Amino acid sequence: MKTYDVVGVGNALVDVLSHCEDAFLAETGIEKGIMQLIDAGRAVELYGAMGPAQEISGGSAANTIAGLAMLGARTAYVGKVKDDQLGAIFAHDLRAMGAVYETPLAPKSLAEHETGRCMVLVTPDGERSMSTYLGVSESLGPDDVDPEMCAGAAWLYLEGYRFDGAASVAAFDKAIRATKGAGGRVSITLSDPFCVNRHREAFRKLIADHTDLLFANEHELMALYETDDLEIAMARVSGDVEIAAVTVGARGAHVVTPSGRSHVPTAATKVVDATGAGDLFAAGFLAGLAQGRDLAHCASMGCVAAGEVISHVGARPEADLGTLMKERGLWAR
Amino acid sequence: MKTYDVVGVGNALVDVLSHCEDAFLAETGIEKGIMQLIDAGRAVELYGAMGPAQEISGGSAANTIAGLAMLGARTAYVGKVKDDQLGAIFAHDLRAMGAVYETPLAPKSLAEHETGRCMVLVTPDGERSMSTYLGVSESLGPDDVDPEMCAGAAWLYLEGYRFDGAASVAAFDKAIRATKGAGGRVSITLSDPFCVNRHREAFRKLIADHTDLLFANEHELMALYETDDLEIAMARVSGDVEIAAVTVGARGAHVVTPSGRSHVPTAATKVVDATGAGDLFAAGFLAGLAQGRDLAHCASMGCVAAGEVISHVGARPEADLGTLMKERGLWAR
Numbered sequence: 238m239k240t241y242d243v244v245g246v247g248n249a250l251v252d253v254l255s256h257c258e259d260a261f262l263a264e265t266g267i268e269k270g271i272m273q274l275i276d277a278g279r280a281v282e283l284y285g286a287m288g289p290a291q292e293i294s295g296g297s298a299a300n301t302i303a304g305l306a307m308l309g310a311r312t313a314y315v316g317k318v319k320d321d322q323l324g325a326i327f328a329h330d331l332r333a334m335g336a337v338y339e340t341p342l343a344p345k346s347l348a349e350h351e352t353g354r355c356m357v358l359v360t361p362d363g364e365r366s367m368s369t370y371l372g373v374s375e376s377l378g379p380d381d382v383d384p385e386m387c388a389g390a391a392w393l394y395l396e397g398y399r400f401d402g403a404a405s406v407a408a409f410d411k412a413i414r415a416t417k418g419a420g421g422r423v424s425i426t427l428s429d430p431f432c433v434n435r436h437r438e439a440f441r442k443l444i445a446d447h448t449d450l451l452f453a454n455e456h457e458l459m460a461l462y463e464t465d466d467l468e469i470a471m472a473r474v475s476g477d478v479e480i481a482a483v484t485v486g487a488r489g490a491h492v493v494t495p496s497g498r499s500h501v502p503t504a505a506t507k508v509v510d511a512t513g514a515g516d517l518f519a520a521g522f523l524a525g526l527a528q529g530r531d532l533a534h535c536a537s538m539g540c541v542a543a544g545e546v547i548s549h550v551g552a553r554p555e556a557d558l559g560t561l562m563k564e565r566g567l568w569a570r
Numbered sequence: 571m572k573t574y575d576v577v578g579v580g581n582a583l584v585d586v587l588s589h590c591e592d593a594f595l596a597e598t599g600i601e602k603g604i605m606q607l608i609d610a611g612r613a614v615e616l617y618g619a620m621g622p623a624q625e626i627s628g629g630s631a632a633n634t635i636a637g638l639a640m641l642g643a644r645t646a647y648v649g650k651v652k653d654d655q656l657g658a659i660f661a662h663d664l665r666a667m668g669a670v671y672e673t674p675l676a677p678k679s680l681a682e683h684e685t686g687r688c689m690v691l692v693t694p695d696g697e698r699s700m701s702t703y704l705g706v707s708e709s710l711g712p713d714d715v716d717p718e719m720c721a722g723a724a725w726l727y728l729e730g731y732r733f734d735g736a737a738s739v740a741a742f743d744k745a746i747r748a749t750k751g752a753g754g755r756v757s758i759t760l761s762d763p764f765c766v767n768r769h770r771e772a773f774r775k776l777i778a779d780h781t782d783l784l785f786a787n788e789h790e791l792m793a794l795y796e797t798d799d800l801e802i803a804m805a806r807v808s809g810d811v812e813i814a815a816v817t818v819g820a821r822g823a824h825v826v827t828p829s830g831r832s833h834v835p836t837a838a839t840k841v842v843d844a845t846g847a848g849d850l851f852a853a854g855f856l857a858g859l860a861q862g863r864d865l866a867h868c869a870s871m872g873c874v875a876a877g878e879v880i881s882h883v884g885a886r887p888e889a890d891l892g893t894l895m896k897e898r899g900l901w902a903r
Contacts, residue, residue: 289663289886292625322655330622553622
């Protein structure tokens with residue numbers, strides 16, 4: 238048996254969550270509903286303009302790993318923080334969920350950057366608009382990837398946002414080789430349509446060459462295949478990967494395989510803060526795979542986990558996900 | 571007209587909020603429902619044992635000032651953080667509410683201490699148990715008090731917890747002299763029955779000599795007068811101060827003056843997290859005084875503000891307090 242059900246690789250970030258009206262987004266030049274990369278200067282400027290906030294550990298793949306750990310999966314995470322207070326918060330919150338987290342810290346002496354953070358502005362409709370200062374998370378490179386850890390993974394889980402770092406492709410390659418070389422499989426999430434537009438060729442190559450399981454929402458999948466027709470995009474992806482899990486917001490999720498397609502609905506949930514919806518869908522789905530469930534069951538577990546995280550502020554689960562799965566008959570452990 | 575409705579002095583802290591079962595308190599030796607001071611070593615040990623947390627600016631008097639600022643009062647705050655990430659978070663969250671905050675930062679070079687923090691463990695009944703590492707907030711001294719700021723205050727608001735710092739009495743004295751010398755008045759909150767037990771004589775002297783308005787809950791007031799009879803304690807306090815605002819949990823609050831006593835009830839509220847209840851009661855009460863309301867009206871405003879803050883995690887208000895006051899007919903601005 239493998240040591241880990243899932244090893245995740247991503248941008249290690251602390252979320253700075255604040256509420257605002259739509260007018261504030263317009264005034265500060267923030268595009269609604271997406272993730273924009275910002276530099277340190279813009280981070281200071283934007284933080285100064287924002288209202289009071291709360292800090293909760295985030296990072297897309299780290300949110301997924303936290304959800305998986307809560308669901309009893311054996312997990313590890315690879316992502317870079319600094320030896321500073323926000324870095325200590327990030328590491329604590331992940332380890333406290335039961336995940337293994339051993340990526341070397343960027344040293345205090347590295348003056349130019351701090352632990353990365355994502356300023357999340359939540360509008361009254363529950364939509365989140367993210368401005369990310371990557372900080373030291375951007376510098377994650379091959380030296381941070383432990384091949385032995387990846388060789389112990391049943392599934393590797395790669396965060397698409399990580400393509401924004403210069404040494405990312407090399408780090409991903411090393412992790413993929415170690416995982417596949419030991420018989421593990423590779424999953425990736427597209428993260429964001431604009432991220433897909435920035436790195437479409439790299440994504441396509443990674444998907445065609447190495448990906449067994451693709452996570453995407455409808456907008457990301459259409460961006461990948463440069464179409465505005467979801468049907469066309471789903472037809473295309475079925476030729477590229479063994480499994481594609483495609484979320485369609487409140488309408489649930491499609492599971493697309495070369496042999497066909499299934500759809501699962503979501504339960505009605507009030508959206509308080511959409512941050513982490515895709516991350517927790519992936520957590521529920523991968524937890525299902527770790528338990529040997531069929532794909533539709535995995536997608537239902539994903540929808541339940543996503544429904545929990547959008548019901549409160551912050552991208553980490555608060556209610557016990559295992560209990561929620563049991564209440565919906567999705568859990569037999 | 572005075573520059574400030576209220577100038578607050580207190581321990582500047584960031585709250586580290588986490589949920590736990592009662593058994594965790596027993597295992598880690600935390601006494602339920604009170605605030606215990608801990609050193610840096612114990613802080614590391616306890617944080618390592620805690621589950622995932624979220625960080626929200628706190629500090630008792632700072633919570634009061636944040637609530638007052640939200641209610642349109644002109645406010646300033648005096649309390650010490652360091653030039654570190656948690657210090658920046660604290661300063662941001664206070665200024666973003668509209669409060670003036672200019673206390674000099676403890677420098678980065680001060681290696682032995684960081685910005686203070688309060689580990690708040692919330693049990694399923696909504697009660698909070700606090701373990702506070704004071705860090706640099708403990709070192710607030712007379713040099714940090716700007717006499718001109720205090721002279722501009724209609725009300726000075728002193729946090730009882732501050733008696734735990736060595737230079738506190740001198741800092742309080744300086745602030746009181748400056749405030750009273752310019753015709754302002756002095757209020758103080760007892761903060762915690764154990765804090766009262768640690769510093770009873772200093773509290774009594776301050777109350778007898780300088781205090782116009784005393785905030786206390788029933789347990790703190792009984793500790794002050796070393797009695798287990800609230801009636802006796804309220805009779806005693808009416809001889810010591812012009813106004814005593816005494817909260818009695820879900821039963822509301824008493825306002826005690828030399829000429830008599832009135833009682834106001836609370837609205838029923840589900841207690842999600844009791845952190846900040848007393849702080850926000852004081853905010854509502856002082857906001858009423860700033861608007862020239864009678865004392866029973868002030869106490870009702872205090873109960874509404876306290877009811878908001880216990881309805882969610884964290885000690886800073888989330889819903890607009892002015893709107894809540896309007897809905898209850900307590901607001902005419």
